[in-house]
Amino acid sequence: MATEKRGVIAFQGELGAYSHEACRNARPEMDVLPCATFEDVIEAVTTGVADLAMLPVENSTYGRVADIHRLLPSSGLHIIGEAFVRVRIVLMTVPGRKLEDIRHVRAHLVLLPQSARFLRTHAIAGHAAADSAGAAAELARSHAPGEGVLASEIAAEIHGLEILARNIEDNAHNTTRFLIMSREPDSTRRAERMMTTFVFRVRNIPAALYKAMGGFATNGVNMTKLESYMVEGNFTATQFYADIEGHPEDDNVRLALDELAYFTTHMSLLGVYPADPRRHG
Known part of the structure; x- marks a missing residue:
């Protein structure tokens, strides 16, 4: 079969x-x-x-x-x-240990400050690891005494570790x-709420970015993200990354993109896709 x-x-x-x-x-x-x-x-x-x-x-x-x-x-x-x-940050260790046995934890550097309150309360020292899931795999092999790992719940599941505490992050958001x-684009309208992502470079004229953005405001298109970054390390070459709500076939989005094109030297569409339901709570 x-x-x-x-x-x-x-x-x-x-x-x-x-x-x-x-x-x-x-x-x-x-x-x-x-x-x-x-x-x-x-x-x-x-x-x-x-x-x-x-x-x-x-x-x-x-x-x-x-x-x-x-x-x-x-x-x-x-x-x-x-x-x-x-x-959601989980404290895990090898089976059979208790929370009071843990004196050190390893985790990716960004997870440690997010769990600072919990670690301080339980007098646990945090140590940076290249990868939290990798630290979980290493602990499963080494059984290092007094050591735990901060990682995702599925890391504990995969590597056979026991969870001692869940949701220990300081901020719930x-x-x-x-x-x-x-490899292939899919711009079909697959949901009521769609997102469009693109990158662009503005023309070398005064207030070009301001003018380029004007079309989104006047056409009622919500731009949820706009970031700039240098191109090839050149301080004078800036590329912009943008996310907007809507589909390029929507009348207001089409008009805004047409206006954007007038003030740009380059614009590339990276994708058109359904908005994740959690984007809007």
Whole structure:
């Protein structure tokens, strides 16, 4: 009996990373492919080893993810969806230990300050690790005494560790937004709420950015994100990354993009995709 092809979705990090959780939530029917770097994730899709990429683009606490905006326009991939993941931090250790046994925890550097209150209350010292899921895998192998790991709940599940405390983050709003990317674009209207993402460079004229943005205001298009970054390390070459609500075929979006084109030297559409339901609460 032939088995149905499940498809493969690639992510950066170890099994049990928050990117893995994003894959599980958004595409539970697909097999996952962990990769060492964002570039490896992109290459896995462009070469056909994987069908989709799951890439983090921004975090509600720390802002944009380094290098992603630089990589996306040149990746050759297209955004076909977004996924929001609440970063729920779990303290885990090898089975049989109690909370009072834990004197040290290892985690990715960004998780430690997010759990500062819990660690201080329980007199636990935090130590930075390259990857939280990787730290969980290492602890499962080493059984280091008095040590725990801060990571996702699925990291504990995958590596056979026991959870001692859940949701220990100081702020309950911490969320990471991921982009789901494919070799082929899909701009069909698949939901009532759609998002459009693009990059552009403005012409070298006074107030070019202000004028370029005017079309979105006058046409009632909500721009949810606008960020700038240098191109090839050049202080005079700036590229802008933008997310807007709506579909390019909507009359107001079409008019706004037409006006944008007049004030830009380059504009590239990165994707048209359904808004994640959690975007609007």
